[in-house]
Amino acid sequence: xxxxxxxxxxxxxxxxxxxxxxxxxxxxxxxxxxxxxxxxxxxxxxxxxxxxxxxxxxxxxxxxxxxxxxxxxxxxxxxxxxxxxxxxxxxxxxxxxxxxxxxxxxxxxxxxxxxxxxxxxxxxxxxxxxxxxxxxxxxxxxxxxxxxxxxxxxxxxxxxxxxxxxxxxxxxxxxxxxxxxxxxxxxxxxxxxx
Numbered sequence: 001x002x003x004x005x006x007x008x009x010x011x012x013x014x015x016x017x018x019x020x021x022x023x024x025x026x027x028x029x030x031x032x033x034x035x036x037x038x039x040x041x042x043x044x045x046x047x048x049x050x051x052x053x054x055x056x057x058x059x060x061x062x063x064x065x066x067x068x069x070x071x072x073x074x075x076x077x078x079x080x081x082x083x084x085x086x087x088x089x090x091x092x093x094x095x096x097x098x099x100x101x102x103x104x105x106x107x108x109x110x111x112x113x114x115x116x117x118x119x120x121x122x123x124x125x126x127x128x129x130x131x132x133x134x135x136x137x138x139x140x141x142x143x144x145x146x147x148x149x150x151x152x153x154x155x156x157x158x159x160x161x162x163x164x165x166x167x168x169x170x171x172x173x174x175x176x177x178x179x180x181x182x183x184x185x186x187x188x189x190x191x192x193x194x
Contacts, residue, residue, distance in 0.1 A: 002038070004086050006042065007022050007041050008041060009041045009172070010161065012041070013164050015164070017161075018160070030103040037103050038104035040079060040082055040106050041108060043109040044072070051150075056127075060132065061131065061134045062123075062131065065140075065162055065166070067134065070115050071173070074179070077187065078110070081182075106178050108176065109178075112188055116133035117133045120133040122190050122193055
């Protein structure tokens with residue numbers, strides 16, 4: 001009777017790539033399950049930092065075009081817990097059995113903002129050796145993603161996303177209280193990396 005989709009805050013950014021990946025899904029949920037669907041608009045996944053594992057191991061470095069960008073990153077486990085809590089809160093027993101919103105939007109982010117420099121510092125401490133965050137151009141990052149064997153679909157998404165992240169329109173620093181309100185969880189990047 002109720003559904004919860006895993007969306008993204010990129011649904012709010014105007015770009016054909018994000019429409020295909022996220023906005024169309026929200027539109028479909030709104031149309032097919034009006035007042036019975038929720039979308040978890042997730043921020044930057046903490047697990048995205050794991051994509052640098054090879055260069056951390058081989059070069060003691062994280063290469064990124066987003067070196068000076070801050071993220072309110074989210075632990076993927078918190079996404080699942082939030083989705084479950086949202087579905088448990090659905091108005092099953094109410095007279096009309098519907099959420100007030102045509103599509104319930106739940107913004108999902110971590111409780112703190114983090115930079116790549118801070119992630120490198122935490123990794124340095126955990127690994128017992130110096131790890132550096134190294135700024136590279138978007139073109140260099142794209143070449144590195146291709147060389148690592150990353151899927152073309154993922155590469156195209158990242159290449160489309162980075163300019164929104166750099167100019168601030170993606171609002172990736174926004175911290176929303178929704179995860180803690182729904183679940184009581186406050187997962188930090190340090191706890192995730194440990």
